Amino acid sequence: MKKQIGIIFLLLVGAASLPLAAQPMADKEAQKKTAQTSHQGAGKVVSVDRAKSRIKLAHDPIKSLGWSAMLMDFSVAKASLLDGLKEGDAVRFELGKSKPEDLVWMIVKIERR
Numbered sequence: 001m002k003k004q005i006g007i008i009f010l011l012l013v014g015a016a017s018l019p020l021a022a023q024p025m026a027d028k029e030a031q032k033k034t035a036q037t038s039h040q041g042a043g044k045v046v047s048v049d050r051a052k053s054r055i056k057l058a059h060d061p062i063k064s065l066g067w068s069a070m071l072m073d074f075s076v077a078k079a080s081l082l083d084g085l086k087e088g089d090a091v092r093f094e095l096g097k098s099k100p101e102d103l104v105w106m107i108v109k110i111e112r113r
């Protein structure tokens with residue numbers, strides 16, 4: 001009788017620990033996603049505003065951010081990043097933030113491809 005209770009106890013513990021074990025892993029995965037400090041993208045230059053250090057891109061989907069393809073205005077980390085870029089150029093770029101708490105991604109690297 002004692003042995004039987006022991007077996008039932010083990011079965012219950014085993015079943016209960018399954019969802020618990022899956023939980024921390026999902027949290028870790030979500031943490032990794034929000035902690036990612038840069039993202040790679042590709043697209044085409046729509047317009048360049050050198051005076052305001054801004055560029056409008058038609059970018060491809062950026063899976064790491066969950067973004068679909070769209071038309072979007074970006075600030076660039078420094079004006080010289082826009083040197084040599086013009087409307088119609090196919091580019092690849094990297095998005096980053098100057099401070100981790102910033103809400104908006106800016107272009108920290110961009111080059112023609």
Ligand SMILES: [Cu+2]
Pocket residue numbers: 059067070071072
């Ligand atoms: Cu976008």
